[in-house]
Amino acid sequence: MNLTKARDGLRTVLEAIVLVLMISLVGVVVVGVGFRKAGASLVWYDEVASLMLAWLTYYGAALAALHRGHIGMPTLVDRLSRGVRKPVVLVGEVCVLAFFVVLAGASVRVLTVLGGTTLVSLPWLPMAVAQSVIPIGAVLFIAAQLLSLPQALALPASSAKASQTDREPVQRP
Numbered sequence: 001m002n003l004t005k006a007r008d009g010l011r012t013v014l015e016a017i018v019l020v021l022m023i024s025l026v027g028v029v030v031v032g033v034g035f036r037k038a039g040a041s042l043v044w045y046d047e048v049a050s051l052m053l054a055w056l057t058y059y060g061a062a063l064a065a066l067h068r069g070h071i072g073m074p075t076l077v078d079r080l081s082r083g084v085r086k087p088v089v090l091v092g093e094v095c096v097l098a099f100f101v102v103l104a105g106a107s108v109r110v111l112t113v114l115g116g117t118t119l120v121s122l123p124w125l126p127m128a129v130a131q132s133v134i135p136i137g138a139v140l141f142i143a144a145q146l147l148s149l150p151q152a153l154a155l156p157a158s159s160a161k162a163s164q165t166d167r168e169p170v171q172r173p
Helices: 003-037 043-066 074-078 082-114 127-131 133-153 157-167
Strands: none
Touching: 003 043, 003 133, 043 133, 074 157, 082 127, 082 157, 127 133
């Protein structure tokens, strides 16, 4: 399987998950608000909405990483010469990947500590299932970073154009 197909496949899966989570979260919030307004608050609403928001955050972060849309300084990095740019990008990638490897490992340990605990409002749902998004999200973020690394290492086509336009004087009205 080539890298582009893998990246496109992961993007499609993540987009579908994020879309389902967003629609579900909106549904839960609307139902929760409706019941609260009617004077019959749902016991599970707050906890489920919070968990869904966390899940949306982790899956959305992985999708943003795949699009190289997470926090960074792309303008600064894009303006570096190719000889300097590549090592800077690689150091940044190593730092990000190391963080998410540590996060995945630590969160798996936390899941084992959670053991048989359950959600307060939904005692049939194990806390480990609810918190499993952390290691899953970390692994997805790692995969997204690795699949988009060649794109990050490539010298952007816009950098040559940007450096030309930066040298031109700004026309003021």
